[in-house]
Amino acid sequence: MRYFGCLTIVAFIAAGSAVAQPVNFGDDSSEWANDGECDDGRFTGPGLTSTPLLQEDVLADATDCRNAYSAGKLRLLGVAADGTIDFGNDSGEWSNDGECDDMRFAGPGMTSTPLLQEDIMTDATDCRNAYSTGRLKLAGQ
Numbered sequence: 001m002r003y004f005g006c007l008t009i010v011a012f013i014a015a016g017s018a019v020a021q022p023v024n025f026g027d028d029s030s031e032w033a034n035d036g037e038c039d040d041g042r043f044t045g046p047g048l049t050s051t052p053l054l055q056e057d058v059l060a061d062a063t064d065c066r067n068a069y070s071a072g073k074l075r076l077l078g079v080a081a082d083g084t085i086d087f088g089n090d091s092g093e094w095s096n097d098g099e100c101d102d103m104r105f106a107g108p109g110m111t112s113t114p115l116l117q118e119d120i121m122t123d124a125t126d127c128r129n130a131y132s133t134g135r136l137k138l139a140g141q
Helices: 002-019 062-070 124-132
Strands: none
Touching: none
């Protein structure tokens, strides 16, 4: 009985550590870093800038994003608290072309063209397929 209990606890801890991954905020290399607004398109909420989001600001506005995230003013866009990813839909102009166009992701399954704010969560099939085959991960993880 004791052996079974230990296995259960180990399995629970292992499952929990796979889900509860810390957010990588990157660095402050963005032109817009330290201006009090998060400019990273991986996030959503009232702590996010109202200006257009740019590919080069992903993982490049750490202090602003970390402060807003810690204050409860941001959350990862399309990622539930349990780590489940909402890939969105296929309403984007470049959906179903075999390349992920969503700036929330990184890896060899990504397009080589500039990423646009309007493509976030609009290329579900391409991003889901590349993610499930290990060719993508959430940016910063």
